[in-house]
Amino acid sequence: MIHNLLHEATLGRRELLSTLTTSLIAAGIPKSVLAQSITNAMNNLETMTWCACTVNCSARCPLRVYSRNGKIIRIEPENTGADSCSMPNAVPHIRPCARGRSYKQRFYAPERLKYPMKRVGKRGEGKFERISWEEAIDTVCSALKHTIQTYGNEAIYINANTGTYQMVSGRNCQRRLMNILGGTLGAHGTYSLAMIRKAYPYTFGIDGWGSMMSEAANAKLYVAFGNNPYVLRTSGGSHSWELECVRTNAKPKVILIDPIYTDTALGKEDLWVPIRIGTDAALCEAIAHELIVNNWVDQAFLDKHCVGYDEKTLPPSAPKGSDYKSYILGLGADGVEKTPERAAKITGVPVATIRLLAKEMHEAKPCFISQGWGPQRQSNGEQTSRAIAMMPILLGQIGLPGTNHGGREGDSNMKEQWLPTGKNPVKVKIPMFMWTDAVDHGEQMTALHDGIEGADKLKVGIKFLWNQHSNAVAGTHSDHWKTAKILQDESKCEFVLVVDNVMSATAKFADILLPDVMAPELDDICADGYSTGSSNFLIAMQKAVEPQWEQKSSWEICRLIAKGMGVEDKYTEGRTYQEWIRWCYEKTREKHPEVFPSFEEFWKKGIVKVPGLKANDTVILKKFREDPEKNPLKTPSGKIEIYSERLDKIGKTWELEKEGLITPLPQYIEPDEGPNSPLAHKYPLQCYGFHSHGHANSAYGNVDWLHELHPDQLWINPVDAQARNIKDGDLVQVFNDRGICELTARVSERIFPGVCGFPQGGWFKPDSRGIDVGPSFNTLTTLKPSPLAKGNPQHTNLVQVRLATRS
Numbered sequence: 001m002i003h004n005l006l007h008e009a010t011l012g013r014r015e016l017l018s019t020l021t022t023s024l025i026a027a028g029i030p031k032s033v034l035a036q037s038i039t040n041a042m043n044n045l046e047t048m049t050w051c052a053c054t055v056n057c058s059a060r061c062p063l064r065v066y067s068r069n070g071k072i073i074r075i076e077p078e079n080t081g082a083d084s085c086s087m088p089n090a091v092p093h094i095r096p097c098a099r100g101r102s103y104k105q106r107f108y109a110p111e112r113l114k115y116p117m118k119r120v121g122k123r124g125e126g127k128f129e130r131i132s133w134e135e136a137i138d139t140v141c142s143a144l145k146h147t148i149q150t151y152g153n154e155a156i157y158i159n160a161n162t163g164t165y166q167m168v169s170g171r172n173c174q175r176r177l178m179n180i181l182g183g184t185l186g187a188h189g190t191y192s193l194a195m196i197r198k199a200y201p202y203t204f205g206i207d208g209w210g211s212m213m214s215e216a217a218n219a220k221l222y223v224a225f226g227n228n229p230y231v232l233r234t235s236g237g238s239h240s241w242e243l244e245c246v247r248t249n250a251k252p253k254v255i256l257i258d259p260i261y262t263d264t265a266l267g268k269e270d271l272w273v274p275i276r277i278g279t280d281a282a283l284c285e286a287i288a289h290e291l292i293v294n295n296w297v298d299q300a301f302l303d304k305h306c307v308g309y310d311e312k313t314l315p316p317s318a319p320k321g322s323d324y325k326s327y328i329l330g331l332g333a334d335g336v337e338k339t340p341e342r343a344a345k346i347t348g349v350p351v352a353t354i355r356l357l358a359k360e361m362h363e364a365k366p367c368f369i370s371q372g373w374g375p376q377r378q379s380n381g382e383q384t385s386r387a388i389a390m391m392p393i394l395l396g397q398i399g400l401p402g403t404n405h406g407g408r409e410g411d412s413n414m415k416e417q418w419l420p421t422g423k424n425p426v427k428v429k430i431p432m433f434m435w436t437d438a439v440d441h442g443e444q445m446t447a448l449h450d451g452i453e454g455a456d457k458l459k460v461g462i463k464f465l466w467n468q469h470s471n472a473v474a475g476t477h478s479d480h481w482k483t484a485k486i487l488q489d490e491s492k493c494e495f496v497l498v499v500d501n502v503m504s505a506t507a508k509f510a511d512i513l514l515p516d517v518m519a520p521e522l523d524d525i526c527a528d529g530y531s532t533g534s535s536n537f538l539i540a541m542q543k544a545v546e547p548q549w550e551q552k553s554s555w556e557i558c559r560l561i562a563k564g565m566g567v568e569d570k571y572t573e574g575r576t577y578q579e580w581i582r583w584c585y586e587k588t589r590e591k592h593p594e595v596f597p598s599f600e601e602f603w604k605k606g607i608v609k610v611p612g613l614k615a616n617d618t619v620i621l622k623k624f625r626e627d628p629e630k631n632p633l634k635t636p637s638g639k640i641e642i643y644s645e646r647l648d649k650i651g652k653t654w655e656l657e658k659e660g661l662i663t664p665l666p667q668y669i670e671p672d673e674g675p676n677s678p679l680a681h682k683y684p685l686q687c688y689g690f691h692s693h694g695h696a697n698s699a700y701g702n703v704d705w706l707h708e709l710h711p712d713q714l715w716i717n718p719v720d721a722q723a724r725n726i727k728d729g730d731l732v733q734v735f736n737d738r739g740i741c742e743l744t745a746r747v748s749e750r751i752f753p754g755v756c757g758f759p760q761g762g763w764f765k766p767d768s769r770g771i772d773v774g775p776s777f778n779t780l781t782t783l784k785p786s787p788l789a790k791g792n793p794q795h796t797n798l799v800q801v802r803l804a805t806r807s
């Protein structure tokens with residue numbers, strides 16, 4: 001009886017067993033009677049190991065993994081820290097979101113890859129046959145050797161690989177191996193922020209990472225364009241926590257400009273400004289108009305720190321009348337005054353709201369203005385990001401306490417040491433988004449037409465495509481049907497290697513498909529990511545259970561390939577995997593000896609948090625503001641370039657689809673597929689795939705719990721729904737010339753009329769009708785890149801929506 005009691009009552013929980021035993025002894029039950037039962041219960045005890053959620057929401061929440069008898073039984077959040085907002089040195093409880101909490105579901109998902117496999121059907125068909133690790137590695141090595149000998153290293157490409165972030169067994173393994181083997185074709189830009197990252201340096205000489213979120217506590221007003229931390233940075237140790245603390249402690253006014261009434265509003269915002277997507281630059285021009293005509297601009301700042309606001313500071317090469325002020329007042333070449341009335345028609349934001357926005361920004365100083373990456377993931381995203389930057393520039397709200405440069409909030413970084421990759425000997429780079437072009441017609445791609453960097457043109461197309469930690473083929477990337485067609489032609493890309501831990505949509509395109517382990521199946525270390533703001537921490541990721549089948553880690557897979565290619569010694573440098581973990585830790589510790597304990601102590605503790613580490617200035621451009629002569633920017637003039645001569649030159653020399661897509665001033669350019677495009681007659685709704693609670697991109701997309709909690713539905717305004725006879729919960733089809741997606745509708749006033757959207761990251765699942773019932777948003781998106789960054793305009797799409805008939 002006691003035996004059962006101890007076992008049942010404790011359910012293997014160590015603390016409960018010890019409490020219960022103590023109580024039983026105190027109640028007078030002799031120890032000798034309890035001994036056997038305690039031993040039995042002890043054998044059933046669970047073990048707790050530290051782990052982390054390493055997907056690309058980039059918070060890296062710590063997870064405590066409980067396992068028993070070689071099985072994970074549950075996942076719990078970390079248990080250090082507090083929920084206090086006592087800035088600046090608060091140590092938050094880094095709470096995982098529903099995704100991290102359902103990690104066990106992802107871990108034991110039926111989609112887990114078990115064995116190495118080779119393709120037996122047509123590429124993309126998803127037909128495979130199990131093979132041995134020896135055969136798999138031999139095949140990969142033969143393909144690598146053939147590619148290098150026949151085409152050179154430039155023909156090998158590692159696709160965007162942001163699926164996991166670990167210090168040792170992560171994406172650096174591939175890069176390290178390939179750099180030893182002579183390198184690979186490089187990439188510039190990312191799927192996340194290609195446009196702002198390329199555009200911002202023309203204005204500021206730095207990219208779009210701005211002041212820390214905590215700095216908004218010194219502001220009277222926080223204005224965010226397309227910035228949704230309560231969905232995108234949900235971890236208890238990231239921007240949402242920081243913004244919540246700012247709201248609690250300092251209570252600035254909050255204005256959110258977004259087509260959706262997002263969770264960041266929470267009913268606590270002061271103003272939600274719904275806007276038609278892709279039109280923020282037009283709104284900014286009208287606000288600028290109001291600031292100028294009311295004399296609310298900071299003229300002294302514009303004169304001293306900026307180039308091109310008015311005639312006085314125009315660079316000599318610029319024609320008369322090409323300054324920003326003239327452009328806004330209608331005195332420039334286009335002769336159009338950028339009035340609120342004009343902007344209201346383009347943006348859907350009422351004139352009175354535009355005037356109110358200008359007044360609020362003028363009156364409430366300091367004013368912290370930021371943008372997420374939604375506005376820049378449009379065909380005119382480079383122009384939009386620079387146009388938003390004009391708000392703080394005109395107001396002189398830059399480099400002072402409580403201000404920002406209009407970019408996304410910053411992140412303090414411990415500069416931790418990862419597995420060293422060495423340098424890529426191949427210098428030529430394609431824009432990350434243009435890898436399908438490089439497969440299809442790489443030899444025709446040039447610097448002026450396709451944004452090739454490091455050479456005038458590509459010598460050869462991609463012949464060996466390596467997807468590891470990447471769902472780039474049929475998840476991340478645009479236009480799945482066209483992409484599939486390009487890859488199905490085996491005379492173009494000759495070999496596709498996929499290493500993943502699930503049968504993702506991309507995995508189906510593999511020639512050789514290798515199963516990776518998941519984090520609880522090996523030791524590693526990870527650090528806080530780029531969305532954690534001022535939180536910094538290191539987590540000891542401890543192996544909890546053995547791999548269930550024949551999976552091997554990324555480190556090990558690359559070691560085996562290195563061995564097959566005769567470079568194992570260079571790859572390992574004589575260190576074992578465990579020794580590399582320790583090496584990375586020690587190197588990180590050398591940078592912060594005061595905060596990190598010995599490796600042994602760290603491993604025992606499981607997590608070390610570093611509160612208050614200020615690796616970066618909390619206010620962006622602070623030094624430049626203080627003394628622009630002494631601390632010039634990395635722009636040609638050393639100043640903020642409202643008028644960019646470099647962009648003027650690019651706009652005139654690059655081979656663009658049409659003139660005027662890249663302009664020296666940050667002026668509004670209509671989105672490619674917008675309400676005025678000829679396509680709008682056929683496809684009248686603007687549609688985009690926002691990032692959502694239900695998955696981190698495609699990761700966790702196979703977890704039923706999350707689908708129940710956060711279903712992927714088409715958000716559509718009642719006005720648009722009624723016109724199509726659609727009711728909440730109806731099954732609908734969203735379609736354009738590129739494909740058809742099927743899902744249920746969420747009819748809601750939370751989205752701007754004329755605009756609709758559903759979460760990106762769903763799994764591509766075409767049925768026998770060719771309809772994507774996953775659905776993956778990228779069934780609807782275009783492969784045509786943006787003008788300057790040649791990035792992914794995946795939020796710019798026209799579609800039509802109709803009721804679907806349930807079969």
Ligand SMILES: Nc1nc2c(c(=O)[nH]1)N[C@H]1C(S)=C(S)[C@@H](COP(=O)(O)OP(=O)(O)OC[C@H]3O[C@@H](n4cnc5c(=O)[nH]c(N)nc54)[C@H](O)[C@@H]3O)O[C@H]1N2
Nearest residue numbers: 163191192469470471475476499500516697698699760794
């Ligand atoms: N329409 C539209 N498309 C978009 C976007 C959008 O907003 N709209 N956003 C873009 C952005 S910002 C991004 S970052 C991309 C991301 O798009 P995805 O490529 O879908 O990114 P993830 O889901 O983060 O990860 C990719 C793969 O990594 C795998 N993975 C996870 N952990 C491991 C591991 O430990 N080992 C191995 N080998 N693999 C692992 C996952 O199973 C997954 O298949 O999508 C882009 N695509």
Ligand SMILES: Nc1nc2c(c(=O)[nH]1)N[C@H]1C(S)=C(S)[C@@H](COP(=O)(O)OP(=O)(O)OC[C@H]3O[C@@H](n4cnc5c(=O)[nH]c(N)nc54)[C@H](O)[C@@H]3O)O[C@H]1N2
Nearest residue numbers: 057192226228232277278372373374375690691692696697
């Ligand atoms: N829960 C969750 N978190 C994530 C991810 C995830 O998939 N799920 N993905 C992670 C990754 S890889 C990345 S790169 C980031 C993505 O971060 P973002 O790119 O910032 O995310 P999005 O949801 O695409 O867009 C942010 C907001 O911009 C709005 N928006 C879209 N277009 C426009 C526009 O033209 N104008 C204005 N004003 N607003 C617009 C959207 O409605 C949304 O509220 O998130 C990360 N965090």
Ligand code: SF4
Nearest residue numbers: 053057060061096100
């Ligand atoms: S998805 Fe992001 S917020 Fe959620 S648990 Fe993972 S790291 Fe944390």
Ligand SMILES: [Mo]
Nearest residue numbers: 056191192193
């Ligand atoms: Mo991203």
